[in-house]
Amino acid sequence: MSNIAKIESSSCQRYSNALHVGFHQHILNILDSLLTDIRAKLHISEEMLSIYKGLIDREVELNRKSYASTYTLTMDEEEAERDRLLSMLFFMVSNAMGSTKGNTKSAAQKIDIVLRPYKGIQNQADDAETSLIKGLLVDLRKEENSEAVAALNLEPILTNLETANNAFDLAKNERTSENSLSQNGTTVEVRKKTDAIYQDICTLVYASALMATGEEDREFCISIIDEMNRVIANFKTSYKQSQAQKEARKQQAEEGTAEEENKNPDGTDDGNLEFVPVD
Template identity: 75%
Template sequence: MSNITKIEGSSCQRYSNALHVGFHQHILVIFETLLSDVLAKLHISEDLLNSYKKSIDQESELNRKSLASTLTITMDEEEAERDRLLSMLFFLVANALASSKAATKAAAQRLDVVLRPYKGIQNQADDAETALIRGLLGDLRKEENTEAVTALNLEPTLASLETTNNAFDQAKNKRAEENSTGETETTVEVRKKTDSMYQDICTLVYASALMATGDEDREFCVSIINEMNRVIANYKTSYKQSLAQKEARKKKEEGDTTGESDQNPEGGEGGDLEFVPVDYPPNR
């Protein structure tokens, strides 16, 4: 029994959120493909496997929702841009009012009347500004104003304003959708829960290999351990490559071409989730 292959330490506690979810998803696939009677040989209950899957899915959902911060940045950028375009539009029309060309001045006078109700809309609440911009665009694009808009060459500005306004509205709606479902657990808490169930699975698989009464069952358990170790090795490699890339970028930014990273991708002090084998099946 001492020759039973051990499950390698995963280092998964050190992984980024995306890498952490990916690792556990690949481990889960190993067991989801097994029939219930085969899982019984590993002493893994369907309840444990379902709970493991649920925790992984919850992690994945939390990671997806973290994109809300990116959407907020997009909203801020689009908000600033649409305010800039509005200011430009008002300026172009106001500037044309002082034109020495009669046709230009006449076009500006016509459009100034259209724009007056919309002045100051940059200070309105988000949804109100979005609606008012759509109203402004609709009024300026009415047939009776087409000639004046063309005379002042405003259509490129109107097109940019429409695109930016729509982008802002889409980002705002997307963020609202992402935040519509509240979460009671943080990513850190869910990660710990996922890791804990993974540790239970490791214990059960190794214990099953140790206590297998026949060569066939023992070989099956070892094949599962080998498959888990393959996934673990692949993700350790990805993690080390990620660390190396970050270190290279850091050195490039600092202009430092000497020295070695103090981080140990194999684990070491804190953070490494290592499987400690047992010599007997746990009481369940």
């Protein structure tokens, strides 16, 4: 019995929805591929396996609905639009700072000071970007900035930016509401149920190995434990890689924001955009 390895902790509670359902599908494949009489040696009933499979299928369905939702499509469109408008706003102000007209250049310099804390917000998480855009609009529409905004003709962009931002926020709230009102429960609730029955399965598999009276049955149970542990190890690696990629993207975004803040006032270091001074 001392040679019987325990089933490793999966840490699947931390996984993204896609990775979570993928993990459980792999565990299910191990068990579902066994003949009924062979699987009985693990003391896993057909009813338990059926419930486990049903929960996994429900997760797949919820994930598919989330990705296919019309609200998700709207969010993607409005996200792209508000990022485009933000880039245009920063471009126009930077371009105007090279104007030969004193009042235009002065207005641009004043607005640039207001915009500095917001540069790079396109790289922020959805909710953070939504909030920052609202703050940016409030700051630019303050009375002390009205003349400068008018001089640069920025109000049309601000109006469109506000519309796109509100549309994105509304679509995200609607999608959240749609998911929470799902008849068969939210993804969070289903995930908890899937994880719970998975833990029961792990307990039964390990207990079956401990209680096996014959060497052949014990070796079979151990082989299942080994296979489950291989799946667990593979998905832990995938999770760590995804986290490392997220961290790398975050660091790249932060570096991009710092680079944006350190650009020359004439905009000569502003990516591939060609700045043409305003007459």
